[in-house]
Amino acid sequence: MFGVLFPIALFFTFTVGRNLSSMQSLPIxxxxxxxxxxxxxxxxxxxxxxxxxxxDRYLSAPMSLFSVLLGKTxxxxxFGFFVSIVPLLIGTLLFPVEVMNAAALALGIILSCFAFAxxxxxxxxxxxxxxxxxxxxxxxxxxxxxxxxxxxxxxxELPVIGQVAAYLSPLTHTLILVRxxxxxxxxxxxxxxxxxxxxxxGLLFLxxxxxxxxxxxxRE
Amino acid sequence: MxxxxxxxxxxxxxxxxxxxxxxxxxxxxxxxxxxxPNGAGKTTTTRxxxxxxxxxxxxAQIMGNDIQKQAFAAKEQMGVxxxxxxxxxxxxxxxxxxxxxKLYGLSKDRRLQKAKELLExxxxxxxxxxxxxxxxxxxxxxxTIAMALVNDAxxxxxxxxxxxxxxxxxxxIHELIMKLNSSGTTIFLTTHNMAEAxxxxxxxxxxxxxxxxxxxxxxxxxxxMDRVHSVxxxxxxxxxxxxxxxxxxxGVRGVxxxxxxxxxxxxxxxxxxxxxxxxxxxxxxxxLSINTLGPSLEDVFLEMTGEEIVExxxxxxxxxxxxxxxxxxxxxx
Numbered sequence: 142m143f144g145v146l147f148p149i150a151l152f153f154t155f156t157v158g159r160n161l162s163s164m165q166s167l168p169i170x171x172x173x174x175x176x177x178x179x180x181x182x183x184x185x186x187x188x189x190x191x192x193x194x195x196x197d198r199y200l201s202a203p204m205s206l207f208s209v210l211l212g213k214t215x216x217x218x219x220f221g222f223f224v225s226i227v228p229l230l231i232g233t234l235l236f237p238v239e240v241m242n243a244a245a246l247a248l249g250i251i252l253s254c255f256a257f258a259x260x261x262x263x264x265x266x267x268x269x270x271x272x273x274x275x276x277x278x279x280x281x282x283x284x285x286x287x288x289x290x291x292x293x294x295x296x297x298e299l300p301v302i303g304q305v306a307a308y309l310s311p312l313t314h315t316l317i318l319v320r321x322x323x324x325x326x327x328x329x330x331x332x333x334x335x336x337x338x339x340x341x342x343g344l345l346f347l348x349x350x351x352x353x354x355x356x357x358x359x360r361e
Numbered sequence: 362m363x364x365x366x367x368x369x370x371x372x373x374x375x376x377x378x379x380x381x382x383x384x385x386x387x388x389x390x391x392x393x394x395x396x397x398p399n400g401a402g403k404t405t406t407t408r409x410x411x412x413x414x415x416x417x418x419x420x421a422q423i424m425g426n427d428i429q430k431q432a433f434a435a436k437e438q439m440g441v442x443x444x445x446x447x448x449x450x451x452x453x454x455x456x457x458x459x460x461x462x463k464l465y466g467l468s469k470d471r472r473l474q475k476a477k478e479l480l481e482x483x484x485x486x487x488x489x490x491x492x493x494x495x496x497x498x499x500x501x502x503x504x505t506i507a508m509a510l511v512n513d514a515x516x517x518x519x520x521x522x523x524x525x526x527x528x529x530x531x532x533x534i535h536e537l538i539m540k541l542n543s544s545g546t547t548i549f550l551t552t553h554n555m556a557e558a559x560x561x562x563x564x565x566x567x568x569x570x571x572x573x574x575x576x577x578x579x580x581x582x583x584x585x586m587d588r589v590h591s592v593x594x595x596x597x598x599x600x601x602x603x604x605x606x607x608x609x610x611x612g613v614r615g616v617x618x619x620x621x622x623x624x625x626x627x628x629x630x631x632x633x634x635x636x637x638x639x640x641x642x643x644x645x646x647x648x649l650s651i652n653t654l655g656p657s658l659e660d661v662f663l664e665m666t667g668e669e670i671v672e673x674x675x676x677x678x679x680x681x682x683x684x685x686x687x688x689x690x691x692x693x694x
Contacts, residue, residue: 360374
């Protein structure tokens with residue numbers, strides 16, 4: 142429920158009174174849902190599993206640390222994907238929203254789920270048994286990303302440095318692909334570049350997750 | 362080939378050397394006790410041996426497989442029971458066993474067969490479909506041990522398996538350990554309970570401040586223990602000479618002051634009791650209480666290591682020290 146309710150609450154916070162059409166607002170809601178839901182799984186599950194010591198089970202079982210982290214990332218991907226169906230269904234069933242480029246939309250959602258799930262796993266390398274100890278640093282990153290990724294403030298209205306940062310943010314590329322999928326006018330970079338950006342970001346986060354978790358195993 | 366072979370295994374947390382170049386070996390089919398007070402390095406050692414944590418230095422082999430270079434093979438040979446029952450509370454007992462079987466790559470038929478066997482062996486057959494959240498502590502512990510045996514482990518690591526359990530559950534788990542051992546499983550039992558180690562283990566290692574103080578049979582440790590007793594005494598009033606006077610009583614090896622209680626270490630409690638009563642009458646000091654105590658694990662450490670015990674709490678920033686004014690701590694070892 143958190144995965145759906147929190148993005149909706151944020152969505153209303155920043156869209157009410159702005160007189161946005163459903164075609165303009167649905168990509169915002171959908172991108173946010175994917176972003177929050179996928180990146181939340183690792184930071185919630187891993188510290189709870191550390192507390193109950195079920196995480197130790199995976200480490201002492203005949204499997205690599207990478208397999209464990211990949212499994213947790215996949216949990217984030219599935220969770221983010223299924224939760225993102227909710228706003229998509231609402232948008233297509235209740236509002237006049239049409240999917241114009243299904244491949245861009247599907248790849249946008251799936252690759253974003255991958256990138257954000259891996260980001261969550263990376264933050265979950267913090268050796269704590271408290272969810273809050275991970276959520277705090279994670280939100281230091283997640284909340285600013287909302288403001289530099291064209292979700293609430295159009296990228297064109299950002300200063301130059303903000304625009305550079307926007308294209309480094311994976312959330313920008315989520316929004317580009319979702320808007321492209323729904324046929325909404327977007328930014329001036331090709332969809333293929335956003336697909337590559339999300340894929341590379343996901344791999345980078347997964348690699349960093351592995352390295353951070355290995356360091357923690359040496360220190361724990 | 363040893364079941365477990367440890368060479369210079371070391372783990373440090375910043376400046377704190379939690380495990381300091383320890384060496385020992387465990388033969389196949391042995392029940393090996395690993396004893397020590399809280400913070401001595403028992404769990405840290407177990408976590409390294411079970412591949413949960415990476416050693417800072419040194420090496421260890423499980424059934425001949427290096428825990429770092431051949432981690433997969435080493436893990437396939439071991440079952441691990443951590444110090445808390447790490448079962449999946451929202452799954453049933455059978456589902457817990459089947460899921461664990463999946464982690465070890467068992468086929469579907471093998472998983473089901475193994476789950477059935479273990480549920481029967483551990484007396485959980487009647488509750489196999491019940492959600493584990495409702496289980497008692499003893500039942501969860503039994504299920505945790507059962508989960509560690511899904512892969513037919515050659516070496517079973519048990520970390521404090523009976524802590525916080527009632528007497529009946531402790532007895533059931535002790536019987537299970539003996540049964541498993543008689544079927545050939547090597548048991549590595551981590552505990553701070555000397556009685557448990559004494560009744561179950563072929564040999565025990567004592568770890569103190571991250572170092573192995575001794576590795577010996579329980580019988581030989583008991584011999585050391587039998588030489589150390591103590592008399593705890595509380596007087597109604599105190600004087601500056603009290604500790605010194607008591608140290609000079611016949612048979613007293615040392616005096617430890619803990620609040621208003623004085624602990625007299627001795628080899629002969631009756632002799633010290635007589636001396637304390639006579640001293641009390643002579644000095645007209647009223648006795649509030651007097652007790653004789655058997656040897657504690659701490660006493661064994663003092664005997665074995667000739668050092669004061671410093672109990673460290675990793676990570677919490679707390680450090681509690683137990684020091685006494687022991688007159689003579691050197692044993693004849």
